[in-house]
Amino acid sequence: MIPGTAEALLAVVRTTHAELHRGATPAGIGLDSRLEQDLGFDSLARVELLQRVERTFGVALPEATLQTALTPRDLLAAIAVAPTHAAAPAFARASTGPPPATGGPAPVPAAAATLVEVLDWHVEAHPGRTQIILLTEGDAEERVDYRHLREVAGAVAAGLQGLGLQPRQTVAIMLPTSREYFFAYFGVLLAGGIPVPIYPPARPAQIEEHVRRHIGILANAGAGILVTVPEAMPVARLLEAGVPGLRRVVTVAGLTADSPPTPVALRADDIAFIQYTSGSTGNPKGVVLTHANLLANIRAIGQAIGVTPVDVFVSWLPLYHDMGLISAWLVSLYFGNPLVVMSPLAFLARPERWLWAIHRHRGTLSAAPNFAFELCLRRLADAPPAGLDLSSLRLLACGAEPVNPDTLRRFAERFAGSGLRPGALTPVYGLAEATVGLLVPPLGRGPWVERIDRDAFTRMGEARPAAPGHAHALAFVSWGRPLPGHQVRVVDGAGQELGERVEGRLEFKGPSAAGGYYRNPEQTRRLFHGDWLDSGDQAYAVAGEFFITGRVKDIIIRGGRNIYPHELELAVGELAGVRKGCVAVFGSPDPAAGTERLVVLAETHAVDPAGRAALQAAIARRVLEVLGEPADEVALAPPGTVLKTSSGKVRRSACRELYEAGRIGARRRAVGWQVSRLVLAAAGLRVRRGLALAGGWGYALRVGLLFAFVAPLTWLVTALLPRPEWAWAAGRAAARGFLRLCGTPVQVQGLEHLPPPGQVHVLVANHASYLDGIVLAAALPRHVGFVAKRELLGQFVPRIYLRRLGVEFVERFDVRQGAEDAARLAAAVAGGRSLAFFPEGTFTPTPGLRPFHLGAFAAAAHARVPVVPVAIRGSRAWLRADQWRPRRSPLAVVICPPVLPIDGAEGFGEAVRLRDAARAGILRHCGEPEADATSP
Template sequence: MNEDSPPRQNYEDALLGIVGEMSTTMRPHAEAGAATAPSLDSALEAELGFDSLTRAELLTRIEQRFGVSLPEQVLAQADTPRALLRAVLAARDLPPGSEETPARLARPAPETSAQAPDGAAALTDVLRWHLHRHPDRTHVILHDGEGDDTPITFAQLHRHACAVAAGLAARGVRAGATVALMLPTSAEYFYCFAGILLAGAIPVPLYPPTRLAQIGDHLQRHAGILANAQAPVLITVAEARPLAALLKAATGTLQSVLTPQELEDTAGPPVQAMLRAHDIALLQYTSGSTGSPKGVVLTHANLLANLRAMGTALSVDSRDVFVSWLPLYHDMGLIGAWLGSLYYAFPLVVMSPLTFLARPERWLWAIHQYRGTLSGGPNFAYELCLHRLAQADLSGLDLSSWRFAFNGAEPVSLQTMRRFTARFAGHGLRAQAAAPVYGLAEASVGLTFPPPGRELAADRIDRAALARTSRAVPADANARGADGDHDVMEIPSCGRPLPGHEIRVVDASGRELPDRHEGLLQFRGPSATSGYFRNPAQTRELFDRGWLNTGDYAYLADGELFITGRAKETIVRGGRNLYPYEVEQAIGALPGIRKGCVAVFGSADPDSGTEHIVVMAETAATDEPVRRALQQQVLKTALDVLGMPPDHVVLVPPHTILKTSSGKIRRAACRERFEHGGSGPGEAAPWLQIARFGWQALLPQLRRGRHAAAGLSYSMYAWLLFAAMAPVTCLASVAVHRPAMGWALSHHAARLLLRLAAVPWFVQGLEQLPRHRACVLVSNHASYLDGMVLVAALPMPVCVVAKRELQGQRIPRAYLSSIGADFIDRFDNVRESEAIERLVAAVRDGRSALLFPEGTFGREPGLQRFRSGAFVAAARAGAPVVPVALRGTRSVLRDGQWLPRRGPISVVIGRPLQPDGQGWPAAMRLRNAARAEILHYCGEPDALRPGIEAARSRTARQLP
């Protein structure tokens, strides 16, 4: 510390003064005096109730008071005033001049123009296209607001991505596998995402934990995502390994937790997977504001179609500059910002979301510095700038380059956008820049945009008419808007559909509605997902005869879209549709209620057949008179907006209202908490949440362990039975050396073994076996168990035809010979012909034969091609062919496994097939008929079907 700096005690007192002042401000006046003064070790969140936004305000005040600039990591990591004090003292030791403001930073030289790769079929094609034409062009600029920005060129991105792809391939990740990505905004995020694509795998972005107080909910949601995605690999920072270990235990599918450095440091050959347009490019898990997260399947074709449509709608080219603080795990930040910049080659200036939350002015200064043309975010981002930025923070700010300021991902407030454009008009921001947009992950990201350069457009409608008749009736021109008369609603226009996309509004029966009739919004187009990953039930709900359900209520007017609310969150009361958002906004503005922490939802009332209206609002007030007064204010405000009082007003402690990763209110989860009586207490301590999650993660492990132990015990028991009975049976058969008696011994021993092993098995069609005539029995081959099962099923002795390889093994040769087996060489034509001759002779002599015409078996299910030897022998001997279908043996003991599992086995004996000649055509007809019969009963697919279809396709292409 500098020698002329004040004593440490002065810093402590000043810092605690700021914390105490903010803590007092958060509490009602009646209890402010009784509040305990904070200490250096008071927990900011658990004891003082400072959430992330409050901590951001705290950092701003500390920086202003001490004249320092604190790293944005302090916002997430500092959990006590002592940690903040350390950060302040460390910042005071920085050399002079390190606090240079963004306004004085030099602006970069503009890049030359570049074309977009219109012919690209996959995102990897886009990267290679730009790499070959301008490898040194700046693609991404990592902006920290401190003057130490880091550019990333296309060549850098490709080089690091190739190293990541090689590292993944070296660890067994193959094309089509999913790879989870849980990294903060950083160069490594871009490298790893692109590397996953180059490896042919599918990225699954996850948001990294930020709030320790909700770590339990965070782990629970990520465990569900990882289990659904079945990702074997998670890429994350080293600090997240302890949490990742819990996720590994909870999912059962996660195998490796790796850091980007570990992947890049792996030596391996280069990997360049060839991707097609309809391969899956991304699993974008929805935020879950109305339910559990679902993995939206987005192909390369979906993403490229959406990027091209958005680019056409906004007239985008490489001269644009996108400035973004949006999280890269969210579709707006990932697809709209980064992949858009990747496609059109305009620079992306990206900063951490924590940087924006801590110092929102850096977003605007980045637009100023880099002459940003495209930028935006959810409504709260504009509110944050309005409330947090002092005029002194904006001196010299120039926003005249900003041509499209989009507002989306949550309900758009016209008042917020109007106040924002009015305030920043003096800094060059044009009113025409403000643009409410609409999109959803199921449409890749964007669906409707207003035309660039148009001022805010809104529809003023009669609130009562919309609630009672679901019609958007224009309000009286003299009526006041949302700031005045509550009978008038102003709804912003979200514009028209992107090129190539369509939208419509339907009623509950699916009938399309005319203009100004509210209903369910549906869409279709090339950006539309094919469904949810491994979730057929939700996928069925998504589609309606070629259209996709958005889950939103809306109406159309003059071809433009007006969103009225979420279908699952609309409250139905007395035949009226009531919308939560306006009520939440109004109640959140009340003194004593935490803004943005209000949930309004409906709870089913079985007595009335309608829904109760519930208002759940966060407050730090604990004094009972103050809480009663707040309840009355909430009640009156809700009555003014809705025209009817809510049934329940529940005041809850801070951090009780559940939110998604992008800050949306999770009303369905709040309703579930209310209905189960969980609205009172706030979040449990982080250690307790982790312990709970660890126990929940341990339970499936214990269940899996129990099942594994039971399976292993059964396998050992089965092998012990086999070890006890097989040698005795083998020795007895060899000793008597009479095939009929050896078969009889083996038959009874096999049946006893199956019975003692508790294998559920049955034989059907024994009456089909010829009693007084030799035949050729043919069976599918799926497992090492097939021979034993057939010996147990067939009461009469037959000549088993085995592969010649077994003749070279002493014990199998001795046993098989004792029951009259013959051996056939499948790979020597001369020897195979000799074996067929022996088989013909045996059948003519009255001995039935048993063969596996597939010759061998493998791990994968499917009936393979039949060899012709058995059928040639049957045709030449004039003997019938009896098809025998085995089902279940592959599941009990699959190739490559030595631990049998208990499962049902069936043997179906088909009707005898008589040869209609002695030549080759007759043998082929027998083969085809027998194979069709076995295919019908074996329960496995036809392994030849893909080859047949390919042959047909080749033949069709050869026709003139």
């Protein structure tokens, strides 16, 4: 070894430690200092350290060093035998292209009701097609086709049944990314059991303490069998004593049997697996997901992003996490496209390996949390590797933790020269309670980032766009629209749906929504608000897309893992020297890492340096014991620093503000005054929101009273007028007056596009609300005959009113009668009568322009008259479907240029052309996205 290597290595360790802990570097760092326990290097910090070591000494450390090196002395030994950096690593070989798909692209198993049926369908259709390409150490590849996956999974299933596993019993799977994980998961399903994925240890040497942290999960799941790595076998007896009901700890190799498994009948509503939302809470929450949930979400994701068998998904995401298990693997398995997968440790050790895997295998799809993109930016700080080609990517999703818009921007710019498409990189939103996916932006658009006025948002929850150049604006990114067949809304504290650009709690429902938490009825009750599920996130909506603004609870997300503060606060509070109940644990954003720093703030009476240093070390050890990873910073503070509510609950957000302002430990002259000010500010916010809520109900009452006065009077006048034109004029005056008195007059644009008086035309408008008829009556200066549903003829009041206006009625449900009505309307237009249609036929609470029926356009094509598209904007927000509480919202009508008939064109093709052109004009101006055809 070169003399001075040890000193140079320790210099690198000290520099990295100083940056990690903001300059607080102990003098005693030596070759035998433990990287985690003594120096506080978590997994991401260890990655950074190894990268700096490689750069300093010009070597390529084995990927296993990330797991095996516990001290600087271990790093020193690794340096001594490590090869120098090669000109190009093995994983940077030339592109191989996608693996061959035996038999060519195939249809999907649309009729499958369970995951086992999906696998069997593929085995029947193309058993030799590659499903999994596992990248291992040294760039070796292990391939698994559908037949091999089914055969080994069947052997595992037989072994589980031989151990006495009964249908619908749980089996915990604690395995790293490997062939064994895939075999174990389907083996449990084939045996009739319920898989329970839990995250594996970072190092086999820590298997016992790691599994002990999972005692709560294993007990809640009632797991009788744990499938894990061979290193766990020596601690089986301890686990059996600590976890009620746990009978066996086994490996995949020890499970496989020669005999076939006993077939077990599975139903769509059987549990396909339980996804625990945290690995370290005292009260675990296991999300119950059925086969129906999974397949609904998989199919919706596939429809939203257009997955086909020729796609290639490249992933390093851990398989115990729903994003890696479902979004990467099970989606690929369903649609028949190969999954190229490597271990998370391989990515952490060399982030560029992920990018080269995309290059080599011509990956079209991939996903990662925000911190992964930051890691790539730091690792490839100078420039992307020469020859790297990312042009095959059509979707690179960022999710699983808060997204930093600046990270996405810098990543897109850095790798644009490597062929990364501008619109490929995009945020996606999901949660375990929705199976995995919930919101996806339009493909190819890229991130939509809004700059929001900070004062209006923090005070009133109103997401007002900031003025250009606003120095303190907040930046939020759109996570997109709901997946096909799903609904999302934003509600206030009372569960009332909010209008656009108002922050509230995000709720959702749909076929992939979970049924609740496993053996946890209390948390399940809290999850549901009627038939809507609470996401636990805050958000606001704009044009059918949703901007996530923060977490309702103070969950800390670091490196893609959720950390819950409460248990740490309790554990640290038990230490001698810490004031019990005076501990705050919170996350603080770390832009450099693209994730959150874990900060522990504890009050103490200790003042001498030695005592405080010993207490900090004790707290660091306790955090490591509870979480399995260290805190980023342990801050000691004098009594009275940790702020609380009047009921004694820790105010973590306020403590975080103190920390980020650098005021921890600073002398404060008026603590009581500061607390009182915070309490008053909170009370003021509640009062303002209460007034806003009262104002909303007051507005609704005002509108109701106005309608109760105007509507009967308008009906009576209309009923007495002999001519439809006169009735229209009276109705128009009433509509304009009513909306003006409501404080929402209609803004009209494009009146010049209306045909001159006497010219026959067909007018078509989008339909978003019960209000649309009133809005059109107020906006249009001349009479036009409306077309309405025939059901209204059965109601006396609407029948009299609408007939006086000259409304035409059509049948919506009887096909024969509907065809006759369409012919009658076409004849009316050909006879010289202008008509107005709502070609969507109905409306829903969910924003979005639905498909148009052809009747209006067939009439226009038959009569050779122009179609006038009219876009109504704001009426859905003013009065949604199935609701009778109006909300103040601006109303606008945009009259688009007419779509003229083409000389000589007629029939079905011309009707379709008129429809598509009119719909495109309305879509541009209605302020809503294009609705999914499966939306309710």
